[in-house]
Amino acid sequence: MNTNRSAKIYLERTIITTFLIVVLSLVFLSQSVLAITAEEIINKRDENEYIESARIEAKMIITNSGREMTKEMISISKDENAFVEFTNPRDRGTKYLKKEDNLWMFFPDAEDVVKISGHMMNQGMMGSDFSYQDIMESTKMTELYNFELMGEEEYNNRICYILEATAVEGKEVSYYKRKIWIDKERFIALKEELYAQSGRLLKVSEVREVDEFEGRYYPVRTIMENKLRENTSTEFIVEKIEFNPEIDESIFTLENLQ
């Protein structure tokens, strides 16, 4: 009788122990599967936002204390090369060609093609808060910054990962540090704070609208607020975008620029 009871207790304990081991293993496994690193997050963001080639029709609205200026453009890019043509009345016909590390500009009045000095790449393009680099380059963030996952936070009713990016030593970047809010579900950077090396907050970029294109999310309305000047911002609106279109290499030539 006692032997039977002991056997029953032993069996019950074994079952409970096994169950606990299985549950703990599952919890542990699920934890390790779900734990995502900063690099994985930014890579997933790059899958959405990094452009290998595209044709974009966009608009920049520059606002300064109630005054407004609109610039419209068509941009064609492939790998390291980009071609931008402005279409708004004031700048109509002004074109830029970025081929590898060289930037060229076409002045429509005199139909001149002039090579722009390298130091201009970090300057604001056509008076905006976006630099030539911001507009004409799509670089993978992981090539320029080291990332650290700081936690999670709700932003505009969406759960976001918060990443802190610090420039890779030796890389030329417009902003030394970035704090990025990345949508946990869609892997889009919804907000970015851009800092100087001194730690001073320079600009804040907020995505106001995201669209889905053939399974990838892309920000189509972004506002870049200049924190150094009151009431100054540039809104970048993507009106039309075509990912990976057929692009003839002859687009990226000096002949096409003129």
Add this chain to the structure above:
Amino acid sequence: MNKKLLITFSFLLIILLSLSASAEVEIGGEVGVDSNIIFNNNQSDFYLTENLNIKLFIPQTKSTEVKVDFELRNNQIGTNTTFKKLYIKREYNNFNISIGRQPVSWSFGSLINPVDFNFGAEIMDQSQSAKYIDAAKFYIPVNWKSGVEIVANPQLEIIDPELKKLNFKGTKTGIRARTMINDYDLSLNYVYDPFFNRKNNLGLSLKGDLGPLGLYSAVSYEKSIKQTIEDEKIYLLGLDYSKTINYDQRIYFQGEVINLSSTKVIEFAKTLLQSNIPDDFKSADKRYNLFAGNISYSINNFSSVNFFLLGNINDSSFALTPQYKNQLPGNIDLTISSTLATSKNNEFFSQENIPLSLNFNLNYSF
């Protein structure tokens, strides 16, 4: 506004409205008013110019493009209409050709360009009327960064204005080969000018980066075929640099030194500053070193200040042109500028040779 101008404006407006309504032709351009006060010998002269610039954007086919850009100016002298562009461009497999009134500009980024097809200055966005010529232009691309441009500019002279008789004077021709070597933009230009002492002009220009600086240089050699004038050599060396101060205020600097003969320096100063520099400064064996500099500073996204300085290193005299630009509400550009010389004495850029001027310009782009 006089009657003639009103009729011309109305006529143009009717044509443009009917064009835009009937086809996909788009119209753009600028309308502006320019007032200029020149202070000279204790008196001041006031000049007012109204201008209308119309550009027609005609839909282009895969291989053919037509460009129309004309300007109507009205001032005390009268009304003047000029076509800046009226040409057709056609692309073929290995080259393209454009025929008609068109700009021919061989700029490479300098403030003063001694190796242009026609002498040109790129200062403060001044569009030089000399750039717009009647020509046939061939462009032969070699690869993405290299090409050869050949220009033929036939010139006519009016021999009888009443009978409208024209005489063919000759053809100015030029060839420009342009490529990039080690990220330096390099061009070799040759111009044969059968007019004004018949001369050959050979020019070389290059532009690239030297660390954080932009660096450019040009050499020009001009030889008169008839040997009526001395050979002319011009050397130019320039730098440009930009810096962001206080994180978002941009300052841009460009400066160049040009070594040239006294004949050329007078020609340059007359074109650049509309100066009255007398021929007394001409001397067969004298060479001048000019300094041209430009500093621009963006106050904010809508306004900027710009200082252009043209100086003579030999006698330290210089002329300064400060300029303020502001984009006013309603898409109107306001530009205020002035030109003032420093020296009172008998120096090159003296107040005597370059009178003080004040300029206000309002422009609207549409």
